[in-house]
Amino acid sequence: xxxxxxxxxxxxxxxxxxxxxxxxxxxxxxxxxxxxxxxxxxxxxxxxxxxxxxxxxxxxxxxxxxxxxxxxxxxxxxxxxxxxxxxxxxxxxxxxxxxxxxxxxxxxxxxxxxxxxxxxxxxxxxxxxxxxxxxxxxxxxxxxxxxxxxxxxxxxxxxxxxxxxxxxxxxxxxxxxxxxxxxxxxxxxxxxxxxxxxxxxxxxxxxxxxxxxxxxxxxxxxxxxxxxxxxxxxxxxxxxxxxxxxxxxxxxxxxxxxxxxxxxxxxxxxxxxxxxxxxxxxxxxxxxxxxxxxxxxxxxxx
Amino acid sequence: xxxxxxxxxxxxxxxxxxxxxxxxxxxxxxxxxxxxxxxxxxxxxxxxxxxxxxxxxxxxxxxxxxxxxxxxxxxxxxxxxxxxxxxxxxxxxxxxxxxxxxxxxxxxxxxxxxxxxxxxxxxxxxxxxxxxxxxxxxxxxxxxxxxxxxxxxxxxxxxxxxxxxxxxxxxxxxxxxxxxxxxxx
Numbered sequence: 001x002x003x004x005x006x007x008x009x010x011x012x013x014x015x016x017x018x019x020x021x022x023x024x025x026x027x028x029x030x031x032x033x034x035x036x037x038x039x040x041x042x043x044x045x046x047x048x049x050x051x052x053x054x055x056x057x058x059x060x061x062x063x064x065x066x067x068x069x070x071x072x073x074x075x076x077x078x079x080x081x082x083x084x085x086x087x088x089x090x091x092x093x094x095x096x097x098x099x100x101x102x103x104x105x106x107x108x109x110x111x112x113x114x115x116x117x118x119x120x121x122x123x124x125x126x127x128x129x130x131x132x133x134x135x136x137x138x139x140x141x142x143x144x145x146x147x148x149x150x151x152x153x154x155x156x157x158x159x160x161x162x163x164x165x166x167x168x169x170x171x172x173x174x175x176x177x178x179x180x181x182x183x184x185x186x187x188x189x190x191x192x193x194x195x196x197x198x199x200x201x202x203x204x205x206x207x208x209x210x211x212x213x214x215x216x217x218x219x220x221x222x223x224x225x226x227x228x229x230x231x232x233x234x235x236x237x238x239x240x241x242x243x244x245x246x247x248x249x250x251x252x253x254x255x256x257x258x259x260x261x262x263x264x265x266x267x268x269x270x271x272x273x274x275x276x277x278x279x280x281x282x283x284x285x286x287x288x289x290x291x292x293x294x295x296x297x298x299x300x301x302x
Numbered sequence: 303x304x305x306x307x308x309x310x311x312x313x314x315x316x317x318x319x320x321x322x323x324x325x326x327x328x329x330x331x332x333x334x335x336x337x338x339x340x341x342x343x344x345x346x347x348x349x350x351x352x353x354x355x356x357x358x359x360x361x362x363x364x365x366x367x368x369x370x371x372x373x374x375x376x377x378x379x380x381x382x383x384x385x386x387x388x389x390x391x392x393x394x395x396x397x398x399x400x401x402x403x404x405x406x407x408x409x410x411x412x413x414x415x416x417x418x419x420x421x422x423x424x425x426x427x428x429x430x431x432x433x434x435x436x437x438x439x440x441x442x443x444x445x446x447x448x449x450x451x452x453x454x455x456x457x458x459x460x461x462x463x464x465x466x467x468x469x470x471x472x473x474x475x476x477x478x479x480x481x482x483x484x485x486x487x
Contacts, residue, residue: 088429095341096436138428237439
């Protein structure tokens, strides 16, 4: 990656997201094919069931994400007079990006962090911990806000909802099929191909598919984070603000108290312990890599 | 109906639909540029409104910095009467320079910098200066998209139909402009 600028980085991360989502689609096809190989036509009925359950469970949290996350993280929505400086900064980024003003919320937590959510730009909410407001200067906060508004502009709540729905459907599907194997075995022995290799392969696919879906979902999340960094630079034209903000986060060892994996992916810095989660499953790219990319952009503004 | 006729009709329908969408896109881009310009004007007005208060505050502590104070007042007066695009941009540049000069001389007056009035103005001034600069950047970004559509084929075919032409970038004559979003007082 020689001399990256924000436009090239935005384009490449968009492309990679698309590729990963296509990978998800291929995975779904493979799982369905494996199910059909094992069960014959009889197994087909469970596919819409799995997709529907997954859709319902994810769609609710997607649609009301701005309200749901408030309760899950304990964030309190604030108005201009509560923190004029923060509101001014958010307004600045709104002018730079052309986005409407989001709702602003504060999480009472000493660990510096921030997140954005909401199903579209009109229902966007960005939240900051009291810790991040204390440790960061104007310039750094502007970078963080630009990163969060970039998530709003890139519709990342939607992207992660799609990824979660697909991964959820695959997990449910493989779970259903496993249970059916325990209880019923193969339903339709007559017109089934009884090639033992194909059967072993389909069982392997069903065991491995949820893992693969989870890996794809994490990879999508990492690409969206990298994209948000590039888009943030497109807004502020000032990579050094976000870079120095990330350096503050990298130096800081405290983490946000709630360690629920359910909302881990929405924070600017992962609240989960870096050592316990392997790199492949991480929702964020390594912070040093993000800092290095931003530093490269500083020397190559356009 | 012969196959040829169907093909001709289908081709015509595609051309008509394409013309409509290109026309609408050009109009939309042109409107975005207008909206972005009014955002610049809103922010310039905000800055203009802050200046009298700032000038009074500085006068209280550094009355003999006459030239710096007069520069700001004169630049502001010029900016409030500017109407054409080029005048607005030129006046904006003059105010930006004059304000920077005034804030530079204020550095030498610790009493001024510590005064309650100046401190409360400080946040207002930094955010307004950033907003002005981001509004300019957003405007130029919109002009960039419009000009790209106006000058590239095939959208360039529809410019006379939509009566949309390439627009000028908003350029402020200011050597420090590249660093403008990071104003520190």
